[in-house]
Amino acid sequence: MLLRLNGGRVLSLTHSQAASTGKARFSSGSIARTAGPSSYASAAETSTSAAARGSSVASASLPTSRIDEKKVVLGWDETKYSRYHHIWLRDHCRCPECFHPITKQRLVNTFEIPPDIKPTRVQSNPEGLEVHWPSTQPHVSLYPWSWLRYNSYDPPLSQPSNTEKILWGSKILQDPPTVTYAEAMAEDNKGLFKWLSHVDKFGFCFVSGVPATPEATEELSRRIGFIRETQYGTFWDFTSDLAKGDTAYTTLALSTHTDTTYFTDPCGLQLFHLLQHTGGTGGATLLVDGFYVASILKELHPDAYELLSTVPVPTHAAGEPEALYTPSTRQTPVLKHEDGELVQVRWNNDDRSVIRNLKPDQVEPWYDAIRLWYKLLSSPDSEYWVQLSPGTAVVVDNHRVLHGRSAFNGKRRMCGAYIGTDEYRSKLAVLSERFAPDPVTKDTAASASVNGRSVWHPAL
Numbered sequence: 001m002l003l004r005l006n007g008g009r010v011l012s013l014t015h016s017q018a019a020s021t022g023k024a025r026f027s028s029g030s031i032a033r034t035a036g037p038s039s040y041a042s043a044a045e046t047s048t049s050a051a052a053r054g055s056s057v058a059s060a061s062l063p064t065s066r067i068d069e070k071k072v073v074l075g076w077d078e079t080k081y082s083r084y085h086h087i088w089l090r091d092h093c094r095c096p097e098c099f100h101p102i103t104k105q106r107l108v109n110t111f112e113i114p115p116d117i118k119p120t121r122v123q124s125n126p127e128g129l130e131v132h133w134p135s136t137q138p139h140v141s142l143y144p145w146s147w148l149r150y151n152s153y154d155p156p157l158s159q160p161s162n163t164e165k166i167l168w169g170s171k172i173l174q175d176p177p178t179v180t181y182a183e184a185m186a187e188d189n190k191g192l193f194k195w196l197s198h199v200d201k202f203g204f205c206f207v208s209g210v211p212a213t214p215e216a217t218e219e220l221s222r223r224i225g226f227i228r229e230t231q232y233g234t235f236w237d238f239t240s241d242l243a244k245g246d247t248a249y250t251t252l253a254l255s256t257h258t259d260t261t262y263f264t265d266p267c268g269l270q271l272f273h274l275l276q277h278t279g280g281t282g283g284a285t286l287l288v289d290g291f292y293v294a295s296i297l298k299e300l301h302p303d304a305y306e307l308l309s310t311v312p313v314p315t316h317a318a319g320e321p322e323a324l325y326t327p328s329t330r331q332t333p334v335l336k337h338e339d340g341e342l343v344q345v346r347w348n349n350d351d352r353s354v355i356r357n358l359k360p361d362q363v364e365p366w367y368d369a370i371r372l373w374y375k376l377l378s379s380p381d382s383e384y385w386v387q388l389s390p391g392t393a394v395v396v397d398n399h400r401v402l403h404g405r406s407a408f409n410g411k412r413r414m415c416g417a418y419i420g421t422d423e424y425r426s427k428l429a430v431l432s433e434r435f436a437p438d439p440v441t442k443d444t445a446a447s448a449s450v451n452g453r454s455v456w457h458p459a460l
């Protein structure tokens with residue numbers, strides 16, 4: 001579900017939560033809505049209605065259950081069924097014998113389950129599906145309805161998405177996502193959740209009121225997670241002295257790019273903070289939403305979009321004598337997709353290596369495609385220019401938002417850090433459990449939580 005805010009046209013939207021946020025005012029056109037998933041408590045619902053639905057399933061009309069040769073068949077209503085293989089159900093038992101309630105690791109020996117295992121009896125209870133296993137390995141399992149529904153694979157049932165991305169263009173300057181330093185550092189973690197939710201939604205977020213010191217900025221970075229150490233150091237603090245063999249360490253303008261395209265796993269988040277700029281001008285920061293620009297490219301030039309999504313682009317970092325980086329996988333197109341959905345933008349024309357993997361008749365179309373991409377990236381509709389000043393840090397999702405800067409003179413001191421995608425996603429997931437739990441977690445929290453986490457958490 002991608003909401004596009006600049007042109008007011010919407011690509012696809014499976015729920016309408018975004019339309020009710022304050023950010024909707026960026027939209028200059030109408031926001032179209034498509035129907036959200038109706039089969040399950042969608043993320044657009046309020047917590048009370050989702051909870052009410054969960055309890056109404058439990059009390060009023062229980063799903064039906066029966067056993068056939070290979071599968072247990074659940075009837076959600078007269079027309080909708082889900083089937084679960086016997087072996088699958090047995091393997092996913094979450095009783096304390098089969099699944100460690102604290103470590104959340106599997107204990108059942110999958111390979112001791114007879115391949116032809118079949119329940120002797122199933123029963124629909126208010127709490128969930130009760131399954132009795134045969135006397136050769138006597139056992140009773142209980143699976144919550146919300147969990148069964150969430151994990152239905154035969155057929156897959158539509159799910160509420162726990163992420164929504166709001167695509168933005170230059171108009172974001174009217175009200176860019178921002179939290180205060182006090183919010184980000186507050187012990188109750190509410191502000192931290194707000195901060196990371198903004199990053200998740202917009203791909204970047206400012207933090208205002210940060211003390212203009214490397215110490216405070218490093219402490220702020222570590223609120224999110226471990227700092228990812230690279231050839232540029234752990235927490236970096238630099239000026240334009242070419243201390244490292246990279247154009248970032250010069251006064252040159254940098255066109256929009258993502259960082260570390262030459263890593264197998266490019267750095268996830270980048271946090272940076274301008275600590276000082278004296279005796280000169282320039283050095284404005286440029287941010288561009290790669291997902292927004294990609295959405296426009298896809299609409300206007302689908303062939304170019306296809307090439308950028310399929311042609312791997314070799315990259316390198318070779319400015320340091322003791323380092324020579326290239327990604328381990330050749331499968332690194334500019335636009336990376338998973339299940340048809342754009343998940344990562346990887347683009348730095350300066351770090352591009354020899355492209356020799358093109359078929360002869362692809363060479364001109366590919367150059368046309370990157371020319372179109374560059375033109376859209378650098379259009380006034382896409383570019384968000386901001387003059388940063390000491391006290392305002394910014395976090396950028398390096399898998400989505402490109403950054404750059406204008407040339408400058410004088411002395412400019414920047415500090416910052418990279419934080420791995422996994423650390424950021426883990427922190428956001430933990431905070432979401434607490435401040436915005438998904439329907440399955442909410443439904444099972446009371447009965448199945450040990451150490452604050454349900455054994456039925458959708459991530460497990």
Ligand SMILES: [Zn+2]
Binds near residue numbers: 093094139
């Ligand atoms: Zn068990």
